[in-house]
Amino acid sequence: AAVMENRSDFAGRVVVDVGAGSGILSMFAAQAGAKHVYAVEASEMAEYARKLIAGNPLFAERITVIKGKVEDIELPEKADVLISEPMGT
Structure with missing residues (x-):
């Protein structure tokens, strides 16, 4: 995946x-x-997604799943990187 090929952008x-x-x-x-x-x-x-992530201790503490539209939510901290993989038509 492109994410893994560009680790320095995420570290x-x-x-x-x-x-x-x-x-x-x-x-x-x-x-x-x-x-x-x-x-x-x-x-x-x-x-x-919440169940998948909760079942993996490597990720559970570093990933927070938020149910909602991105334009309607408020994050507790400023984001550095935005990723998305649009699917469908």
């Missing part, structure tokens, strides 16, 4: 994953060394 940074879906990009960002990742997902998929 020690706060990342927002817009339209996180299952949280796979969020997990890549955490694995690449992000200080914290906010996985923002508006659909019910947010609960699935």
